[in-house]
Amino acid sequence: MKTLWVFLWVWVVALSASFVPAVWAYEVQWCGDKTEQSSQVSVIEQSFAYNHTATKNPTVELVKMMISRQSVHQLESVQAMLERFEERIPSTDARFELLQTLKRHVAVTLWQKSAPWSIVDVAVASEQFPTLVAAVQAADLVDVLATWWPFTVFAPTEEAFAALLNALELSAEELLANTELLTSVLTYHVLPGIYIASDVVWLSQATMIETVQWASVTINSNNGQPTIDNAAIVGTDIFGSNGVIHVIDEVILPPL
Numbered sequence: 001m002k003t004l005w006v007f008l009w010v011w012v013v014a015l016s017a018s019f020v021p022a023v024w025a026y027e028v029q030w031c032g033d034k035t036e037q038s039s040q041v042s043v044i045e046q047s048f049a050y051n052h053t054a055t056k057n058p059t060v061e062l063v064k065m066m067i068s069r070q071s072v073h074q075l076e077s078v079q080a081m082l083e084r085f086e087e088r089i090p091s092t093d094a095r096f097e098l099l100q101t102l103k104r105h106v107a108v109t110l111w112q113k114s115a116p117w118s119i120v121d122v123a124v125a126s127e128q129f130p131t132l133v134a135a136v137q138a139a140d141l142v143d144v145l146a147t148w149w150p151f152t153v154f155a156p157t158e159e160a161f162a163a164l165l166n167a168l169e170l171s172a173e174e175l176l177a178n179t180e181l182l183t184s185v186l187t188y189h190v191l192p193g194i195y196i197a198s199d200v201v202w203l204s205q206a207t208m209i210e211t212v213q214w215a216s217v218t219i220n221s222n223n224g225q226p227t228i229d230n231a232a233i234v235g236t237d238i239f240g241s242n243g244v245i246h247v248i249d250e251v252i253l254p255p256l
Contacts, residue, residue, distance in 0.1 A: 064105050075110040082106060100198070108194055111239035112150075119153055119240035120146040126238070128247070131161040131172065138176040139183045145190070149242030151212075152191040154228055156251045164251040187213035188254040194244055195219075197236035200226040215254045228252060 067078065082103050089096050115122070120142055123129050132155050136142055145151060156164075165172060176182065190212040206220040219228050226233040228248060235247030 063102065067102075067105055068109050070109075072110060072113050075106055075113065079103070079106050079110065104196065104198060108196060108244075111237075111244075112241055115239045115241045117240055118146040119151060119243045119245055122238060122240040123153075123155065123245060129155050129158070131158055132156060134172075134176060135182055135186055139179055139186055141183070141186060145243075147242070150192075150194045151243035152193060152195045153243060153245045154189045154191075154231070154233070154248045154252070155245050156189070156231075156248055157234070160231070160248065160250050184213060184254055185251065187211060188215060188217070188252060189248075191217070196244060197226070197233075197246070200233065211254075213254055217252065 067075070070078065082099060086096075086099055086103070089099060117125065120133075120136065123136075124133050136145060145153070161172075165175060168175070188211050191209055192212060195209070200219055200221050203219065203221045206218050208216040208218050210216045217228050219226070221227075226236075228246075229250075229252040231248040231250035231252050233246050234249050238245040238247070
């Protein structure tokens, strides 16, 4: 019977001159057949001097990589462990920021591994975005958005598309026929990488992020109301296997 122990070591740096970090050990035991696994999660705190900041610590990236390789069941155990650990750390502690980073990575990985469909399939199945889906099909972007990854898509509501058509004095058919305009507008709603709701909530100032269209959007959180350009983000964290969808109440347009 084979037993494999995987240790994830995270060094967390406090905001003090002594740089006192904590070490977290995540232990996973495989017994015999991989379908019959037992998991044990423990938290080990050990004080020692280390002269790196959390953002520069190479161990963090190693831990994130190892987290990505875990099964859904193991990720759920890690998620529960991090939540228990969060209860013991005040938000003013330097370890709190790193804890949020790891919680985010675990959540994203768990959602992706649990999602059976791509973000395009999710949008189709939801039946919330018929105009958006038709536009993606007309612009021949289905394969890109369904097979490439990861993406963050800001999906306008049906009301948002209706308002755009009214402002442009176009019919839906006329808009869908203009593939050049359509491609430019649609790719302006897509960011490379994954940005979940908590990423926006924690923003202390407006942040510009480059889109797939190459122009940059401005994401902000005003009094808890997240926005992208002039559109309010009204729905968040709809996950597919290759990305995440957020719902917005306006169609945002790239600069001319």
